[in-house]
Amino acid sequence: MKITLSAIALMAALSMASYAADFTGQLMDATCAEQSHTGTPSAATPASPSAGSATTSSTTSSKACNATTATTAFALEANGKTYKLDSAGNTKAAAAIKSRADRSADPTKAMSAIYTAKVTGTDSSGTISVESIDIQ
Secondary structure, eight states: OHHHHHHHHHHHHHHHHTTOEEEEEEEEEHHHHHHHHHTOOOSSSOOOOOOSOTTBOOHHHHHHTBOOTTOOSEEEEETTEEEEEOHHHHHHHHHHHHTOHHHHSOTTSOOOSOEEEEEEEEEETTEEEEEEEEEO
């Protein structure tokens, strides 16, 4: 009986690790994206009508809300849905943008306007608990 319970506990623990998924999409400024989706205009974004829920993205907000090296709160637009990154993910994304390979050779080189990222983590109500992030 003890062995059976141990085996069940082990399988349950291992199955929890299998819920991590890969999300690939455009890395965005979460604050800007959230304001665009709620219809609240800001200096960084043009006012645009929001026809969907807070997790549905629009082309206007995607272009206006690109992540930069100054961004502190990140979101990922993947498969037509916008996911926020957790605090650890925000730290990892900021570090990844600042240490991109194309900038390390020439730091004066202009940055790309759009960052595409592959994020591995677990989605919980629209927020990804980030395990790893790779800026492409």
